[in-house]
């Protein structure tokens with residue numbers, strides 16, 4: 001998997017502008033390349049102080065990469081960048097070194113936003129881990145595959161997100177808490193699911209998405225192209241999702257199993273599979289949250305799962 005890493009304006013002064021604290025951009029890039037190598041990822045890293053260069057890079061690299069990490073820095077409110085990310089249609093993660101001071105427009109076109117707490121490089125590494133976990137890669141036909149993390153069946157239910165992450169050595173420093181500060185509209189994940197590993201299918205992605213949207217608008221809840229009534233057993237309903245969450249809370253399902261189930265369901269819904277009428281958006285949103293729920297940055301506690309149960313019951 002190849003990823004494009006975009007560093008926005010003034011990040012060339014990283015470490016310099018902060019005084020002696022914090023590493024430089026060259027340190028960040030070295031850390032990124034090291035982690036990428038551990039994870040078997042290839043990176044193309046570009047820093048620019050010019051919005052146009054970032055836009056041109058996105059357009060030029062769109063067919064060569066499978067995903068994007070972007071720290072827009074001072075360009076967080078850039079509609080051109082947001083639109084370029086949408087046009088490119090690849091899964092993108094917005095990465096910030098520190099908690100966001102303002103709402104990010106660019107983040108609206110990203111699947112996730114991760115931020116650090118003290119300016120360290122961990123959010124970038126976390127974003128690499130997230131891509132490497134395969135969460136954005138479409139499920140291949142055939143036997144069920146997990147999201148790439150080992151099963152954490154024995155984890156205490158209310159344990160905070162572990163500091164460890166994929167591919168990390170035992171003696172490396174613990175990562176600070178990273179937050180999923182925003183769960184983007186399902187359309188971002190739609191692009192992600194369609195795009196994973198196949199960046200060269202922009203046309204197909206766009207039309208598939210449009211079709212699904214149109215079906216949603218027309219209130220059609222049958223599978224694409226289906227003329228006959230879909231058996232009720234195939235219908236994704238709030239009750240089905242509630243049952244799965246309950247199974248997970250009762251220990252009948254591991255967190256990884258729930259996430260893998262949610263991911264398969266979410267992808268099916270994106271392809272036009274039937275969903276409970278009038279609740280499609282809520283179901284998509286819930287499945288998205290559950291899909292990402294085993295990742296450190298977006299882990300769901302039991303309390304959050306109970307909240308989700310309640311929302312699915314309203």
Ligand SMILES: O=C1C[C@@](O)(C(=O)O)C[C@@H](O)[C@@H]1O
Nearest residue numbers: 071072073074095096097098
């Ligand atoms: O340059 C930066 C760094 C930053 O993008 C971050 O990563 O925390 C936050 C921006 O507000 C600022 O302009």
